[in-house]
Amino acid sequence: MAQSETYLSPCALAADARSGRLYIAAHTGAQVLVWDTKSRQTTGKIPVAPSPGGIALSPDGLTLYVTSAIPAGEVLIVDTRTSRIQHRVPVGHTPVAVALSPDGANLYVCNQFDNTVSVVNLEQAKSVGTIAVLREPVGLAVTPAGDAVFVVNRLPQGHANGPYLACAVSVIDTAAAQVTHTIELPDGATNGQGIAISPDGQYAYVAHVLARYQFPVTFLEKGWVNTNALSVLHVPDRRFVNTVLLDDPQRGAADPYAVACTAKGDRLLVTHAGSHELSVIDRAAMHRVLPASDSPRNFISSVASTGDIVVTEQLAKADRLPNELGFFQGIRRRVPLTGQGPRSLAVLGAQVYAGNYYSDSLTLVDLSRSQAKPQSIPLNREAPLTLRRQGEMFFHDASDSYQSWHSCATCHGAQARANAHNWDLLNDGIANPKNTKSLLLSHATPPMMATGVRPDLDAAISSGIRYIKWIRPRPGQIEAISTYLHDLEPVPSPALSQGQLSPSARRGETLFKKAGCVGCHTPPLYTNQQKVDVGTNSYGDNDVRYDVPTLVEAWRSAPYLHDGRAASILEVLTVHNSEARHGNVSDLTDRELDDLAAYVLTR
Ligand code: HEC
Ligand code: HEC
Known part of the structure; x- marks a missing residue:
């Protein structure tokens, strides 16, 4: 694809404090950039064809681990002094995120489409185990003690017409090499993405969307359709603490993505890939006002079985929290980033780098100077936007939706597929929710929607912009999104073995x-x-x-x-x-x- 030569699409970052280097996985650029934070120059390139996914750096900074995020997935072990690939370790289907054990002995790898985590023994340079998790693991974090790995499953599983559907976190006990706990998230949790564990090993923080799928999609105000959340987990007890909304009452903080904690543990950082922002959270202040809930199931997202809207005041304060917009007022700074689609984060002391997927840039935010403007650093000056790329960008952009609550990707996922929840869209009347559809091959299979109410792809895109984002399509926007969706290609099934049927x-x-x-x-x-x-x-x-x-x-x-x-x-x-x-x-x-x-x- 010509595309891969043109755009970098930074998707993961790793920082090396000693050398002041940043390693930047360029998802469509088929390489990892070695980037010097002092000179702000790219000083080297490690080819990783065709699509690097996740990266991690050994504690001594000498070895870099990069996934090749394709169906026949691999972990590449790279000597950072020579930029040479020393080993290629086969893992599962589409390995995305990776994390090292604190002793540097093992690497844990999320195989997104095998629904597994691979354990790679680094001394032997081979995979020594595969652990089944739930559905589409895309984020993981190892505890500072190394005794557990917390794995974020991106999507819920189960049928969609019941009272509860949410993605969950799987906890792997590293000694037993198996999942010992599954931590449920509140009803509506989906698009689980980044996770970070505090340096003291007490809490894990998970970024995800909280879909209000039980309501008809009539208006966006006050988060009636999608809200954007952070779930807090207690690490030693492997238990849910609570879920808080990152949105303000009048403004969504769409599509929370990467999560990181400063080394001192004073700040928690979350990127918003849809509204192009960074949340800088005062962690101690947050915990002072964060009540613990007994269970995410106590929270009632919207509609009781009677069909009545639940008066949330009747719930205990802790169980009401996932409905409270504005929780973060006074304890979080929302920093607008100049780039489009911040999906990755790295922290070097007080310097926070966000990698902007669509603008091929970094944004540097200096935490020691709260008044300082974020600095935008381009990584790729050559690439003019093709129509396809523009369409992909529009599809993932929430900043232009009404009060920036959500993007198309909030419901259809980052790859424009299905995301498991039902929605009561207005296109075919009310009180008949439909399951979210994948947009793969939509262009070739009109009519659109389960009931065929839209004649073709462009009509469906147009109504999505008008009646789900509640804006008017800009000139060229429908054509651009249409071009992006036309270009989606089927991913080979993980049930095939080397392309063959069982x-x-x-x-x-x-x-x-x-x-x-x-x-x-x-x-x-x-x-x-x-x-x-x-x-x-x-x-x-x-x-x-x-x-x-x-x-x-x-x-x-x-x-x-x-x-x-x-x-x-x-x-x-x-x-x-x-x-x-x-x-x-x-x-x-x-x-x-x-x-x-x-x-x-x-x-
Ligand atoms: C609130 C969640 C939500 C958002 C946001 C959303 N969609 Fe959808 N989309 C759905 C659901 C649910 C369906 C299936 C509806 C049905 O079958 O009647 C659907 C169906 C579609 C289809 C029809 C696919 C087919 O093959 O029949 C297209 C095209 C589409 N959406 C495009 C978009 C675009 C473009 C955007 C952004 C402008 C968008 N959607 C935003 C929930 C959403
Ligand atoms: C008479 C036409 C027809 C035949 C024959 C048929 N299907 Fe279907 N299939 C449908 C329709 C229509 C739907 C959607 C129904 C709905 O959404 O309620 C569907 C839905 C499905 C789905 C769910 C897909 C999704 O994305 O939700 C699967 C799986 C499926 N069919 C498999 C099969 C298999 C296997 C057979 C053969 C045993 C079969 N179908 C025979 C018409 C047919």
């Missing part, structure tokens, strides 16, 4: 034809683009025909069906197919059903 999936391939799935889910797009009734109506709609969805990337688009009621493919074909109208599956054995599901998960 024996079970191969049997499933035959059944897919035999059971008549191909009639509607016709390859290569796996949809015939018709609206049909397969007996799944749930809202008593008059028209119970739904647009046949593509099955491409079905491995990552759970939950399924228009209202997300099915947590798995098997549930689509069995539990939610009581009238047996969804394919000829009634005489398939359990094993055949498993085979069929295994095949669908390879598309």
Whole structure:
């Protein structure tokens, strides 16, 4: 792709206090830049084709660990004196974040699409274990004692039409090499991203979105659709403390992303990739006013089972906190960054560097001088914006949405896919929430939406800008976003083994034809683009025909069906197919059903 030669897209930073160097992983630049903080020059380049993901530096600064974030993922072990790659360690599908054990002996790696964490023994330069977590692990932090790794799962799992759906944090006990605790987050938590543990090892801080998905998407004011949150966890007890909103009552702090703590532990830092800001939080002041909740489930996001809006005053103060806008007033400074899309952070003493993904720049914020303006430092002067890149930028930009509450990526994720929650959009009437759709192949599979209410991609983009961001599209904006979405490419399924089907999936391939799935889910797009009734109506709609969805990337688009009621493919074909109208599956054995599901998960 020409794209990768043009843009850097800084996605991860590592700082070396001794040498004053910053290592900058350039996601679309196929390299790690070695950047000198004194001269402010790039002094070296480490090629990491095609896409570096996460980086970590050994305690002595001599070795750099970089992931190659592709399906056949690897960790590259690099000698920082020579910039040479010494070892390539195979890990899982799309390794993104990495973290070192405090003794520098092990590296922990989030394999985003395998839903696992690899343990790499650095002396042997090989992976010595794979630990299953929940769904799309993308952030992790090791405790200062090295006894545990806290892993952020980006997405919730389970069906979407129940009273609770949230992503969670998995805690790995490093001695046992397994997950010993799962810390739930409040209802609506999604897009889990960065995490940091305080230097004293007491608290972990997780950045995520808190979706108010139980409300209709009628207006954005006061966070009625998406809010942006920080969850605080007690590390020694492996327990939830509380969730606080980073937003102000009239202004969202959209898409919280990277989290870091200063070495002294006095400040907590959070980037906002959607509103292009840095939150600088007084950590002690925050803890003075942070009450602990017994459980994230005490908090009620919005609507009780009766359908009444809950009067939150009736909840205990601690359990009301996730609804309180303005918690941070007086204890946090919101620093506007000049760059677009700050997704990474590094701290060198009082100097905080944010890496801006879309503007190919760093922003330096000096914490010792609270009046000092943030300084913008370009890393790449050559790249004029293509239409595709502009579209990608618009898609991830919340600063232009009403009161900057959210971006398209807040609901569709950083890669414009599904994010698990249902939303009651106004496009097809009210009180009939639909599961968020992936936008992969949308351009090729009109009409849009579960009910086909929008004729094509551009119409859907236009209504998204108008009625979800509540702004008018600017000239060229729809075309740019459309170009970006046209260019999305399917990611190979983690269920494939070197591109091949397993024996079970191969049997499933035959059944897919035999059971008549191909009639509607016709390859290569796996949809015939018709609206049909397969007996799944749930809202008593008059028209119970739904647009046949593509099955491409079905491995990552759970939950399924228009209202997300099915947590798995098997549930689509069995539990939610009581009238047996969804394919000829009634005489398939359990094993055949498993085979069929295994095949669908390879598309
Ligand atoms: C509040 C969450 C939310 C936000 C923000 C959001 N979307 Fe969506 N989007 C959805 C949901 C839910 C659906 C599925 C609706 C349905 O099936 O009726 C959807 C569907 C779509 C579709 C149709 C896909 C298909 O193949 O049928 C497109 C295109 C789309 N969104 C684009 C956008 C764009 C562009 C933005 C930003 C301007 C955006 N969305 C912002 C929730 C959201
Ligand atoms: C008559 C057309 C038709 C046939 C035949 C059919 N499907 Fe579907 N399929 C649909 C429709 C329509 C939906 C969406 C229903 C909804 O959203 O409620 C769907 C949804 C799905 C989904 C959920 C996808 C998602 O993203 O939510 C899966 C998985 C699926 N079908 C698999 C199969 C398999 C496997 C077969 C064969 C046993 C099959 N389908 C046969 C029409 C069909």
